Amino acid sequence: MQLEQIIDRRKTHSVKWYLQNEEVIPLCIADMDFQVSEEIRSAISQKALHGIYGYSTFCERYFEAIKYWWETQHQWVLQKDWISFSPGIIPGMNLLLKVLTEPGDHVIIQEPVYYPFYKTIETQGCFVKENSLLYKNGRYEIDFDDFEKKASHPKAKVFILCSPHNPVGRVWTTEELKRLGEICERHEVTVVSDEMHCDLTYKGYKHKPYATVAPSHVLNSITCAAPSKTFNIAGMQSSIIIIPNPSVREKYQRMLEGYGLMRPNAFAIEATIAAYYKGLPWLQQVREYLEDNMRFVVEYFHGNIPQIKPVIPEATHLIWLDCQELEVPNEKLHSFFFENASVRLDEGSKFGNGGNGFERINIACPRDILETALQRINTAVKNL
Template sequence: MQLEKLIDRRKTHSVKWYIEDQDIIPLCIADMDFQVSEEIVNAISHKALHGIYGYSTFCERYYDAVQYWWKTQYDWELKREWISFSPGIIPGINLLLKALTQPGDGVIVQDPVYYPFFSTIETQGCIILNNSLIYSNGAYEMNFEDFEEKASQPNTKVFILCSPHNPVGRVWTFEELRKIGEICDKHGVFVISDEMHGDLTYSGYKHIPFATVHPNHLKFSITCAAPSKTFNIAGMQSSIFIIPNKDVKEKYEGLLTGYGLMRPNAFAVEGTIAAYYKGLPWLQEVKGYLEENLQYVCSFLKEYIPSIKVVKPEATHLIWLDCRDLGIPHDKLHSFFLENVRVRLDEGMKFGRGGYGFERINIACPREVLTEALLRMKAAVKGKEETC
C-alpha cells in the first residue's frame, strides 16, 4: 500500500519535520505524511514544466471544480458569486473579523478549540467569549444555555464555529447546528463556520455544512473550507470562502485586495482542480487507512496505557488524548512527551482551559511510525509508574 511508504520529510522545509533532534517523532501539526494523489502530482508537474510562474488568477475551470465538489459531496448548489478566496483559513478569518466587528466586540468560540482562533480575535481587538464544550463520559457536547447567554450580550457580534470540531473531533448533528443557528439568528450574531476538516469524516458520520441547515443561514454565515487538509496540499495556500451575503463579501474582498492577498500561488488553481475532480479515490483510501490507524491507537492504549483515554473522533486525522490520569501537572505534560517519550504532540493547553491535561496526536502517518511512537509512550509511562 502506498500509504505505508516511509518518506523522509526532514530536509524538505516541512514545518512539521523541521526539528533539530532527529530522534523526535513529530505527530503534531495537521498535515499528512502521505504522498498526494498521482493526479495532483501530474497536474502540478505539468504546470511546473511550463516554466513560467507569474502572477496567477482564477478561471472558470476552478469555479466549476469547487461547485462540482460541494454538489457531489454535500448536495449543495453553490452560486458562482458566493465563492471567494483566502491564502489560508486564519488570514481569511482575520479579515472577516475586521469586516464584521469593532474593537471591544465579543466573539464566541467553543474551547478546547483550534488555538489560532484566540490570537485572531485578540489581534482584531475583540473579546474572547468562551462557550466551553461539556466533556462527559468521554465525549463532548455543546452548552446551549451558556451559548445563548453569551450570544444575547449586546456586544456579541460573531461566533466562530469549528465544524467538524478541532481538536475533539465532533461532527455536529443537524439538530445541534439548527439550535445554534436559531440562537445566532435571534440575537444577530454572524457565524464564521470553519469547515476545513469536513471531508475527513469516519464511517457512520456525515458532515453537514452549516449554511445548508436552513435558508436563513445563508444570510448570516460564511463557510471556510479548502482542499488542503483533505488532499494534503496545505502548502498551496488556497482556501475557499463561501459568502452568500453580498455586502459582507464586498467588504471582505475589499480588505483582501487592500492587503494584497487576492491572488493564489502559481500551483494552487491546477492543484485544486485536480483534487476536486480526480482526488476522490485517493481520499477514500486515506480515510480507510486513517480509520484503521484510529482503531489501532484505541486498542493499543486500552491494552497497554489505560491511563491515557482516547476521545474517539468522528472526523479529522487528529485524536484528542485525555492524559489526566497520568498524574502529570498540565503545564508539564507536553514536556513529558517531548523529553521522556521523544514524541512531539500538540500541547493541549494551547487549545484553552478545556485542554488542560490533554494532548493532540496526528495519526496521518504510516503505521510503522505510529507504532514506534506508541511503543515509546508505553515505555515512558511504564518507567514513570515504576518510579512512583
C-alpha cells in the first residue's frame, strides 16, 4: 500500500522534519507523512511544465470545485460570491478579527484548543475569554452555562469555534452546535467556525457545517476551511473563507487587498481543483488507514502504557494524550518524550490551561514509524 511507504522528508525544508538530531521521530505538526494523490501530483506537474509562474487569479473551475466538494460531502450549497481567500486560516482569522472587533473586545475560545488562536486574538488587541471544555470520563463536553456567561458580556463580539475540535477530536453534534448558535445570536456574537478537519472524520461520525444547522446561522457566521489538512497540501498556502454576510465579506475583501494577500499561489489553484474533483478515492483510503492507526495507538497505550490515556478522537489525524498519571511535572513533560524517547510530540500546555499534563500525537504516518515511536515511549516510561 502506498501509504505504508516511508518517504524521507528530512532534507525537504519540512517544518516537521527539520531537526538537528536525526534520531528524533517527529509526531507533531498537523501534516501527513503520506504522498499526495496521483491526481494532485499530475496537476502540479503539468503546471510546472508550462514553465511560467506569474501572478495567478481565480478561475471558474476553482469556484465550481469548491462548491462541488461542499455540496457532495457536506450537503451545503454554497454561492460563488460567498467564497473568499486567505493564504492560511490564521492570516484569515487575523483579518476577520480586524473587521469584527475593536481593541479591548472579547473573543471566546474553547480550550484546550489550537494554540495559534491565542496569539491571533491578542495581536488584534482583544482579550481571550476561555470557555474551558469539561473533561469527563475520557471525553470532552461543552460547559454551556459558562459559555452563556462569557457570551453575555457586552464586550463579547466573536466566538471562534473549532469544529471538529483540535486537539480533543470531538465532532460536535447538531444539538450542541444549535445550542451554541442560539446563545451567540441572543447576545450578538459572531461565530468564526474553523472547520479545517471536517473531512477527516471516523466511522460513525459526520461533520455538520455550523452554518447549516439553522437558517439564522448563515449570516451570523464565517466558515474557515481548506483542502490542506484533507489532502496534505498545507504548503500550497491556499485557504477558503466562506462569508455569506455581504457587509462583512466586503470589509474582509478590502482588508485582504489592503495587505496584498488577494492573489493565490500558482500551483494551489490546480491542486485545489484536482483535490476536490478527483481526490475522494485517495481520501477514503487515507481515512481507513488513519482509523487503523488510531485503533493501533489506543490499543498500544491501553495494553503497554496504561499511565497514558488516549482521548479517542471522533475526527482529525491527531490524538490527545492524557499523561497526568505519569506524574512528570508539567513543565518537564514535553522534554521527557523528546529527551528520553527521542520522539517529538506537540506540547499540551500550549493549547491552554486544560492542556497541562497532556501531549498531542500525530498519527498520519506509516505504521512502522508509529510503532517505533510508541516502543520508544514505552521504554522511556518503564525507565521512569
